[in-house]
Amino acid sequence: MKLTRRASVALLVAAPMVLGAGTGFAASAQADPHTTQLANSAAPGLEFATRTGSVDADQQMKVAVSLNYRDAAGLDAFLARVNNPSSAEYHHYLTSEQFVARFAPTQAQVDQVRAYLQGKGLTVTDVASNRMLIDASGPVKTVQSAFATSESRYHDNKTNKDFTANDTAPSVDSSVAGLIGGVTGLNNHYQMHSYTQAPKAGAPKVGSGPGGGYTAQELRSAYGVNSLVSGGTDGSGQSIAMLEFSHFTQSNISTYDQQYATGSPTPTVVKVDGGDDDTAGDGVTEVELDIEVAHAIAPKANVAVYEAPNSDQGEIDMWNKFVTDKVSVVSSSWGSCELDDTASTETAVDNVAKQGAAQGQTFLSAAGDSGAYDCYRHSGTQSPNANNLAVDFPGSDPYVTSVGGTSLSEGSGGSYAGETVWNEGSTKWAGGGGVSSKFARPSWQTGPGVSTSSLRQVPDVSANAQNYSIYTVGQWTYVGGTSAATPFWASVLTLANQQAVAAGHAKVGQVNSTLYQLGSSSSYGTLFHDITSGDNLHYSAAANFDEASGWGSPKADALVPNLSGGGTTQPGAPAVTNPGNQTNLVGDSVSITAKATGGTTPYTWSATGLPTGLSIASGTGVISGKTTTAGNYNVTVTATDAAGKAGSASFTWAVSTSGGSCSGQQLGNPGFETGSASPWSASSGVVSNASAGEAAHSGSYLAWLDGYGSTHTDTVSQSVTIPAGCHATLSFWLHIDTAETTTSTAYDKLTVKAGSTTLATYSNLNANSGYVQKTFDVSSLAGQTVTISFTGAEDSGLQTSFVIDDTAVTLS
Template identity: 25%
Template sequence: MLSFLLLCQWAAIVASQIISPSVQHAKRAILPVGWSRARRYSSDAIIPLRFGLSQPNTDMRTLELLLHGVSHPDSPAYGQHWTPARVARHFAPTDESIGVVTAWLSQSGIRSNRLHMSKSKGWVAVNATVSETEVLLSTEYHVFVHSESGKEHIACDQYYLPAHVAPHIQIVTPSVDFNVVLSKRHNGNSFSTEVSLGQPRAGTVFPQFTDAIDTLVPGTEHCDKQITPGCLRALYNFHYSPISGEKNSFGVVEYTPQAYVPSDLDKFATNFSAFSGPSLVGSRPSLSSIAGGVVQTASRSFDFNGESNLDLEYAMNLVSANQPVTLYQVGDLQMGASFNNLLDALDGSFCSFEGGDDQENDGIYPDPLPGGYQGQDCGSVKPANVISTSYGYNEADLSPAYTVRQCAEYAKLGLMGVTVLYSSGDNGAAGNGGLCLNPDGSQTSGGRIFNPSFPSTCPFVTSVGATQINPGATVADPESACQQVISSGGGFSNYFAIPDYQKGAVGEYLTAHSPPYSNTTYNSTGTSRAYPDLSANGANYVTAVNGGFFLVYGTSASAPVVGAMLTMINDARLAMGKRPVGFINPTIYSPAFRGAFNDITTGTNPGCGTKGFSTAPGFDPVTGLGTPQFDKLLFLWSLLP
């Protein structure tokens, strides 16, 4: 915390200014499904009020230009990634913002000795009564109750700030946001969740599985029935022996209570030897515990072990034992965690960036629950060169302010040379759980408006969709969009504008293959971020889970496969004395890389009562640019500085 004296000095800078008329700063469009207003919040209750200060250079357009400078192959600064210290300095709030906000609070009766400021100057906090807060923000606070869980939430419908203060504040918490993901219940040695697949705080996941496998099919002759590491190497010409080893890094993210089973890793390794190097039997990922993350052993089932086993079995096999793989295990068993808790650990400046973590959606550490993690991980982990995450939200689950704050952090990681991959979702044009949007913004299974996925819609991550080998086809035949058990998530954002790197490819798709839907079905403006960016096979993965083999399906399989390929490309670049590829989107959309992908031209991604979008030559919002041809990508990236 910064000193009382320093706060006083900032307040004195603008203490003589006149408080200007109020302007609306935020308003909630609708009340989320299942919540109802119960009563006014007690006027003498204390609210942990936080003002997230606006930070320079964080609007989406500025971030895009900054990232373009180090990520576009035609840029003279390509590959010249920033240090964490430079990132922190560049995005620090200005003294003017601190002065304006603290002076306003002082003039409003909040004495300076009550104010607290983060070390990075990202937010100003004060414990204020409800009556004080309502006067400050010209609003009313109510208690809202969730009909199914009985959970209570404190919020207002809208709030106001003085016109001269509003530009200096990005977000106020608690206020209008209902970024609620109902957390898991812990009953003895078993866990259950109250949310659909893909919600990170609950620890649930994307992949689907079918019957157990009685007989493994060796070789690559029947990859339409069973996908193995050998099938993937044959499909994508993925043959490479790493030589950089410890100089390189590959991170796979899992959220507690999801956990891998060591004996399953060994069972997989015994049956599927890596392409090169020593045996993977006995090999384990390097555990990086974040926010108390543990590889729990109390609960065993596909729901608890399927995702982590799938990710690690294929990630480790495809890069071999010569390339260490780091497991980012996020969240303790009591609180759980979110993407933001991961980002806190990867970049310490994010802990307080624009107000810090959200009380409702993120795990708030130190964890006050019995046995909870008593630390707060801020900048405690060096980011891997490539980070693969197979979890996701529906974009509509979160407020625009929340998604923009998080998306800006992915841009900062890109500036530092980190490749961030997210699976695009398994429900086609629909969202997690097959939910679609209604005209009022709510989400139901009977909705008819396409429901995009986040973080895939953030323009600063690489979104990975899914393909399949068609029944009866071989690894030498063209793949199609995945429509076995799952459908490749894809579409157009309702929150984020289209980035420059994507305009040409998306424009060509919309001009030549305009989807047969009106603007009441999806964001048809042609000015929004489209996803996924590329794809890989996501069907019939042979996966060892709890002592048996199962066929597993999902874009959560595709993401670590692409991550493994990019990690090996980084290995080659590091061996040449070059830097990792970092944020890849401006490069893979550039003309020079156009021939480096297998174009997927058959299949759709059904959802919301429609067949969804259709694949097409070039880019499409089902499979992106297509599937990677590793040998061509390796050659092209070796030519870049």
């Protein structure tokens, strides 16, 4: 009987000696652990390979075990707010310590996985300081046993390459499966490759560089960087990190710096997992190109070259190092075709990129050099996916800015004469771009030219991918590739960071949402070169955004001040402060004052796209009136100064007809004090009086799920409407008590969901002596009617009670 079992809970708490009698029962419940297969850690491409034998059982292996976020839904909601100009948290980034405390796995969870790996015979070699990654090693036979798989030697029949891989996806015990995001290092089928077009010594001379190619000054001149550098915006006090899987020679960098009088600091080297083990240095031109482009565009910035082995583990460990080192801007000229990559590697990198976005870091990655067919290789044997439309990872990740390629033409004195999409025809050298097969289109990816596909589109921006004059491997030459365009853009954003810091503003951080907002504004043409000709072997350039060139290349003298301050400006014009996206109901009275700085006062104000019923006062910038017509409006506010120069800011304005104002609490019977469930739907006996054996948080009633000590499931749920445009928070008070006190296994679980989104899962491991308030941002569900549900599932062993009280869905 339910009350009898719950009464025994009080006995167990009051008389600890009784727990000794339960220890044997708890142990027996764990004697038959179940395993869970980690499907995303299966080796890719085995269907194109032939197994040739087993791997030496005593050979040493290294693996990286990535962990899941403690509150993934909460992190996604925070990232949406920190990148939303209308949010109070806009650009209020977290420190790494705050991030770990708020979203990373708990130390207890990390210790649980560490102990699990050690219990399987593996040696834990490192635990990342952000608690998101555990490195381990051991003989092949131990790794096979630990993850219930086998390692074999294979021959790829398509690429004619030998490799090793796990025959099946690894499995782990169910006690830790919910904590582990994936296991990498089990296969070396595909490696990351760089996106540098080979040196062109002896090719026709383009630009005035020795050996051919555009000089540092010519690149700066064409894209409007010269005026910034000469004015002191030269990268001073800022840093750029380069993701590399090869070495460089400092004497080559010094020769470049002397030729172009960059005066750049000597790059530093950060070795990850012992650094690059490629003694042949096949990627040396890539690394030296990256450094020299940064020295050309942001000459006084500090460049840190991160080197790691070219393996899944090396890749993940390097990304993790970026966020723990809190590097401001990271440029990656290496990538993998999405279709060839290991899914667990992509998941682990995505997790790290999210932490970087929360901390205000900027990640950029080359879009690839094979046009819309990213799996195509210009040397060596072909991938089986070579003829399939595909995009490059990590550029396809929504928290990474993907950089495509163009062909730049210059006029006299290095002036800008035009650009087309980079495409060298039958050679299949072309700027990457297309539609991801792995990542959903993020909410910020909107604007003219962006397709309605539900998937992420790349590139986001582009720049010249040909004819960079560099000094590498002891000679002057010129090279190209999107791996030249990527450090170029990374350097431009570094200049924006310098201006932002000087003005007391936040750094640009995860810049994608800002780029799309600016691309959609009426001042787009003053900030970007819109690439409208050419194609990348499949997608054609067009006005505004396209999958061949993104939003185009930068007009840096206008774009950098905008990125650092938040308004769209012409050089020397007023900078309009973006008021953020607005929401109202039909009939609301509005009074908002637009503001600007700089230029020559007084300003004359104008606006386009205002909601029906509103107008702007030309002399004061006050937007006022009463909204009369529902709809979604794209508004641009412009300040024209006394010298005739104009600056503007663009934002959205949503006017709704229903849903009430954005205030108040939306749940019915939130504290269950009516004594019945309605309007909640609940299992029998869930809504209880406190006298039944559990104390209420307040009042006399509560929702009591489980506590039987036998296999049982209880639910309580209620539908609620969250009006469009409102910020909404779900909160409740939770008390968990349990007799499962001698285990590290989550036997009994409570799942909290809003619609189909799982907000959190709690278990007997989260037992506490009193109530704890839990709070979740559910603003992403605005405009919907969703069901808030609590589901408690108890196994056949000792009891766990999940007690909920004082719920609320609060609008603001």
